[in-house]
């Protein structure tokens with residue numbers, strides 16, 4: 001329930017939650033870092049400052065964050081809720097796609113999607129992610145799991161209709177999902193999810209824009225990911241670039257999230273910036289698939305709306321925002337030959353406020369500020385890989401978070417004041433149950449797709 005102004009303003013009302021005594025990295029407009037507390041009432045941050053506890057009515061819940069960094073929850077700007085992790089590695093791209101990825105996608109059933117959503121959301125909570133946007137199969141399952149897990153999810157059914165027997169959702173199932181789930185749950189948004197320009201028909205894309213406007217929802221897709229896509233689109237669209245063609249078909253704008261945007265001409269880059277398109281930079285996936293590096297520094301300098309996405313567990317393989325910040329930083333430094341490219345504070349901002357802006361929710365999440373939703377992550381810095389640690393005046397806390405820490409260092413994940421990870425333990429999902437379920441359902445899925453023997457026999461004789 002949203003807090004009323006009175007509840008938020010009443011200084012006498014007890015807090016629901018106080019995250020106490022940590023180094024608070026706000027990622028606000030001034031990039032303030034301070035030692036102190038973050039207080040929560042009715043799902044919102046109501047105060048940030050030193051000692052908010054002494055002389056006050058006791059809070060319903062206190063989290064001891066001494067020795068910890070307190071961060072805004074991370075936002076994943078592009079991912080797929082699938083579970084085929086570590087099973088189709090090191091294959092040539094078209095072998096991977098045609099012999100494994102597509103048969104597996106065609107074999108997907110709702111039961112598999114439920115298991116995949118559970119394991120992905122468990123991992124995201126474990127790693128400090130509080131909001132995500134996905135694109136995959138059977139969206140009702142993913143939406144249902146999101147309602148249960150406590151995360152904020154934007155669910156986009158992955159529509160593939162070219163060829164017709166494609167391994168995806170259809171325009172009809174996507175629209176039905178939007179009708180069912182749009183406005184149904186405060187933490188779940190239902191969007192349109194055309195897979196790409198090369199797997200969805202132009203007339204479907206045009207129709208999606210009409211429907212997205214009618215329902216007041218956004219569109220999430222892949223764009224300009226590879227040189228192969230650029231060549232294919234040029235052939236089909238009379239020499240147009242993918243970015244130009246997508247603009248012609250759906251009209252790029254702030255309500256469109258495009259993953260990758262690696263292959264951008266100067267003209268495309270200008271269009272991305274002026275349109276307000278949300279770009280999800282997926283550094284790890286781009287490297288793993290050998291697709292190159294997006295022009296991140298130029299996009300940032302030009303004022304593009306830019307955030308970070310992990311992409312799927314097939315092409316990453318983790319849903320870890322810390323790892324994604326580090327890979328984005330390494331890639332930018334590597335391709336530019338400039339060690340100053342994408343400094344630490346910029347990377348942290350991309351993974352929080354940047355991704356929140358991509359999803360169009362930067363007014364509500366992405367930073368620790370009074371009035372924003374209480375999406376908060378506590379990271380244990382009392383560990384050898386975070387030493388030496390200097391906290392005075394901000395010290396090297398941001399540098400340690402970006403370059404030295406991982407998702408496994410997260411001890412508390414809070415969404416809207418609800419503690420979803422408590423001292424490293426999930427509170428809304430059962431990890432033991434999910435582990436068994438995923439093994440069972442992944443086995444069933446790979447067997448149905450006719451690829452289980454490949455996975456089991458790959459190392460048997462070698």
Ligand SMILES: [Zn+2]
Nearest residue numbers: 222259311312
């Ligand atoms: Zn993707």
